[in-house]
Amino acid sequence: MALIVQKFGGSSVANAERMRNVAKIVTDTYSQGNDVIVVVSAQGDVTDELLEKAHEFNPHPSPREMDMLLSTGEQVSAALLAMAIKAAGFPAVSLNAWQIGMVTDSTYSNARIKSLSDERIRAELNRRNIVVITGFQGINKFYDITTIGRGGSDTSAVAVAVKLGADCCQIYTDVDGVYTADPRIVPDALKLDEITFDEMLELASLGAQVLHNRSVEMAKRFGMQLEVLSSMSHRPGTKVKEVVKKMESTLISGVAKDDNVACIALTQLQDRPGVAYRIFSLLGGAHINVDIILQSIGRNDTKDITFTVAKNTADEALEILEEHKDELGFESMTCDKDVSKVSIVGSGMINNPGIASQMFEALYSVGVNIRMISTSEIKVSVLIDSADSAIAMRSVHSKFFNRNGV
Amino acid sequence: MALIVQKFGGSSVANAERMRNVAKIVTDTYSQGNDVIVVVSAQGDVTDELLEKAHEFNPHPSPREMDMLLSTGEQVSAALLAMAIKAAGFPAVSLNAWQIGMVTDSTYSNARIKSLSDERIRAELNRRNIVVITGFQGINKFYDITTIGRGGSDTSAVAVAVKLGADCCQIYTDVDGVYTADPRIVPDALKLDEITFDEMLELASLGAQVLHNRSVEMAKRFGMQLEVLSSMSHRPGTKVKEVVKKMESTLISGVAKDDNVACIALTQLQDRPGVAYRIFSLLGGAHINVDIILQSIGRNDTKDITFTVAKNTADEALEILEEHKDELGFESMTCDKDVSKVSIVGSGMINNPGIASQMFEALYSVGVNIRMISTSEIKVSVLIDSADSAIAMRSVHSKFFNRNGV
Numbered sequence: 001m002a003l004i005v006q007k008f009g010g011s012s013v014a015n016a017e018r019m020r021n022v023a024k025i026v027t028d029t030y031s032q033g034n035d036v037i038v039v040v041s042a043q044g045d046v047t048d049e050l051l052e053k054a055h056e057f058n059p060h061p062s063p064r065e066m067d068m069l070l071s072t073g074e075q076v077s078a079a080l081l082a083m084a085i086k087a088a089g090f091p092a093v094s095l096n097a098w099q100i101g102m103v104t105d106s107t108y109s110n111a112r113i114k115s116l117s118d119e120r121i122r123a124e125l126n127r128r129n130i131v132v133i134t135g136f137q138g139i140n141k142f143y144d145i146t147t148i149g150r151g152g153s154d155t156s157a158v159a160v161a162v163k164l165g166a167d168c169c170q171i172y173t174d175v176d177g178v179y180t181a182d183p184r185i186v187p188d189a190l191k192l193d194e195i196t197f198d199e200m201l202e203l204a205s206l207g208a209q210v211l212h213n214r215s216v217e218m219a220k221r222f223g224m225q226l227e228v229l230s231s232m233s234h235r236p237g238t239k240v241k242e243v244v245k246k247m248e249s250t251l252i253s254g255v256a257k258d259d260n261v262a263c264i265a266l267t268q269l270q271d272r273p274g275v276a277y278r279i280f281s282l283l284g285g286a287h288i289n290v291d292i293i294l295q296s297i298g299r300n301d302t303k304d305i306t307f308t309v310a311k312n313t314a315d316e317a318l319e320i321l322e323e324h325k326d327e328l329g330f331e332s333m334t335c336d337k338d339v340s341k342v343s344i345v346g347s348g349m350i351n352n353p354g355i356a357s358q359m360f361e362a363l364y365s366v367g368v369n370i371r372m373i374s375t376s377e378i379k380v381s382v383l384i385d386s387a388d389s390a391i392a393m394r395s396v397h398s399k400f401f402n403r404n405g406v
Numbered sequence: 407m408a409l410i411v412q413k414f415g416g417s418s419v420a421n422a423e424r425m426r427n428v429a430k431i432v433t434d435t436y437s438q439g440n441d442v443i444v445v446v447s448a449q450g451d452v453t454d455e456l457l458e459k460a461h462e463f464n465p466h467p468s469p470r471e472m473d474m475l476l477s478t479g480e481q482v483s484a485a486l487l488a489m490a491i492k493a494a495g496f497p498a499v500s501l502n503a504w505q506i507g508m509v510t511d512s513t514y515s516n517a518r519i520k521s522l523s524d525e526r527i528r529a530e531l532n533r534r535n536i537v538v539i540t541g542f543q544g545i546n547k548f549y550d551i552t553t554i555g556r557g558g559s560d561t562s563a564v565a566v567a568v569k570l571g572a573d574c575c576q577i578y579t580d581v582d583g584v585y586t587a588d589p590r591i592v593p594d595a596l597k598l599d600e601i602t603f604d605e606m607l608e609l610a611s612l613g614a615q616v617l618h619n620r621s622v623e624m625a626k627r628f629g630m631q632l633e634v635l636s637s638m639s640h641r642p643g644t645k646v647k648e649v650v651k652k653m654e655s656t657l658i659s660g661v662a663k664d665d666n667v668a669c670i671a672l673t674q675l676q677d678r679p680g681v682a683y684r685i686f687s688l689l690g691g692a693h694i695n696v697d698i699i700l701q702s703i704g705r706n707d708t709k710d711i712t713f714t715v716a717k718n719t720a721d722e723a724l725e726i727l728e729e730h731k732d733e734l735g736f737e738s739m740t741c742d743k744d745v746s747k748v749s750i751v752g753s754g755m756i757n758n759p760g761i762a763s764q765m766f767e768a769l770y771s772v773g774v775n776i777r778m779i780s781t782s783e784i785k786v787s788v789l790i791d792s793a794d795s796a797i798a799m800r801s802v803h804s805k806f807f808n809r810n811g812v
Binding site (some may be wrong): 016019020050053054056057058061062064065066068069071072075076078079080082083084086087092093094096098099120143144 | 422425426456459460462463464467468470471472474475477478481482484485486488489490492493499500502504505526549550
């Protein structure tokens with residue numbers, strides 16, 4: 001007998017039929033003799049509908065009231081799923097954040113989990129109940145309701161799994177695992193049986209929206225094995241763990257694409273110390289994350305600085321830099337939003353020099369121009385024109401996963 | 407400066423426009439220098455929609471999970487109203503049942519309020535916040551969410567008003583006060599300026615669905631003055647209090663009609679002691695409330711017993727009696743669901759004999775046959791054919807409130 005935490009996202013519980021399907025998965029697991037804790041998100045578009053209602057009053061509603069509002073979505077899901085499980089003849093009880101002491105900090109709409117009480121959950125498990133918990137939400141030290149950010153139910157599930165010492169934490173979603181690339185772009189992408197936490201973290205931050213990044217970080221920190229799988233298929237998914245067995249041939253785990261990128265270029269900056277520091281501290285002060293940075297020598301003792309930011313923060317970045325134009329002393333500023341970042345990720349590349357060059361070769365072979373390059377121990381990212389991104393992904397994927405070429 | 411509790415029902419907060427209207431009423435009261443606590447119900451049809459969702463899984467869902475589900479309706483209203491008040495430029499905070507320690511017993515779906523903590527509410531009032539509280543819900547000793555029955559938000563509001571020592575508790579609804587009769591049936595019905603708790607209790611239990619009965623009982627017990635008024639009009643409503651000033655002419659406060667009645671007749675029961683007791687203890691055991699009882703002498707040393715029950719409990723009552731037919735020893739059993747109860751209520755009738763006969767005269771004058779009669783100190787009820795109920799009400803109302811006759 002094991003203790004298994006199963007998390008179901010909004011699309012898995014979107015309507016009564018899918019809810020019954022989830023109840024089936026849960027009760028099958030329970031029937032095999034396991035203790036089962038279920039963590040649920042709000043149904044389908046419920047969160048968006050609540051957001052819309054709030055915006056009828058105020059485009060920027062109070063974050064505290066917003067969390068009070070949004071947290072009802074998960075409570076509805078949890079109660080309905082408990083009913084569906086009971087209707088199938090199994091014992092179940094729903095619990096929300098304050099009932100399990102899910103304490104967070106006070107950053108409304110993006111709170112961090114600080115602690116969790118296992119008392120009530122254990123009591124319900126001891127009664128042989130299937131315990132259905134609201135994801136996404138907590139309470140702060142003022143006993144006010146908080147939410148832990150979009151996709152936060154993944155993190156709720158891992159937190160519960162860690163606290164209760166679960167044997168594994170299954171994240172059910174609408175894809176049946178982690179693929180070597182997005183199958184909508186690369187049709188012959190392969191599903192991975194296993195992937196390491198570090199690779200998953202890189203893939204997640206690079207645009208593969210399978211798992212919430214904070215959930216993977218927490219699972220890695222506490223060594224909680226995750227499994228990503230589909231609530232629709234009955235196939236095994238992808239296990240996310242510390243160390244995985246790899247075949248010789250799979251030096252990389254996946255190819256990811258991120259379209260939420262804009263590239264800002266400042267030209268002919270005076271080449272004096274502290275200019276780069278000043279630029280990025282200005283942006284950092286406005287909570288704008290800078291990703292890839294490229295500095296090159298310009299004409300007449302000047303330099304050019306090019307960097308990427310998330311597309312939705314580009315306009316704010318431009319405004320800030322324009323305000324400080326005199327101080328920074330650049331000649332011109334351009335912004336290109338038609339760019340994409342394509343990355344390969346794999347812990348195997350640490351010991352295999354030449355992986356990057358294989359990627360560049362794959363891009364060259366289909367005529368894709370590389371604008372910027374960034375590397376870490378387990379990834380290589382390139383910035384290219386968005387128009388090239390699909391062919392680039394297919395060519396790179398084929399290079400590493402398909403011996404027959406593109 | 408006063409402390410005022412204002413309760414708004416589902417139709418008052420049904421959409422953004424009405425929510426803004428409520429925010430206006432609340433902030434106007436606050437702007438006059440008062441402390442304001444608002445108690446809200448779920449928006450419009452939200453509770454019914456949630457019920458429907460639950461019934462997709464189970465026609466009889468678990469009451470505990472049902473309360474977990476339904477309580478989200480008020481939480482949505484409270485958060486949205488707090489946002490609407492803030493959007494109007496006033497400070498507000500929403501609080502739900504567990505945040506104000508609204509402790510009830512464990513009768514899910516129909517819980518009774520046991521205690522309430524004023525700590526958090528006072529703290530928010532001291533910060534000059536308008537405090538928006540979820541009606542209808544509480545938590546029990548297991549820290550599970552309960553609801554206190556349909557219309558229970560009235561009771562929540564009175565409980566909060568009593569605990570905080572409010573100067574008055576205003577119940578905003580979609581009618582602008584308590585009328586001498588339902589204006590849809592009796593067009594010249596009059597709005598009452600004042601009514602006593604006892605009269606209001608009789609009217610409420612007789613089908614005038616203005617105030618939730620338990621809320622009036624609680625207000626009477628603790629001497630909390632209520633006011634019933636409309637959130638749409640800006641006119642004064644009806645005050646409900648212990649003692650009211652009455653004009654000489656208004657011996658009665660109102661004429662009420664209740665169509666939720668069925669009349670069951672058992673004929674030729676053996677006339678032995680304990681038969682009536684046995685019948686009504688059987689029904690009481692099944693939680694079926696019996697209202698008017700009439701016992702008459704039948705043929706051949708037998709007796710007939712006729713009584714009324716709520717229409718929706720009639721079939722169950724018939725089943726129970728049929729099961730025990732041999733034991734009870736009646737000859738035949740009939741049930742008539744086409745009956746209505748028309749009542750007059752007024753504390754003035756205690757000292758005025760002859761009120762009942764004036765009512766009977768009014769019914770006789772329009773040819774309405776009286777099937778059963780029941781009286782108390784402050785009311786007279788008659789059971790008549792449903793087809794006669796409108797003309798009966800108009801004639802009785804006219805007798806007491808209109809010197810010009812029908």
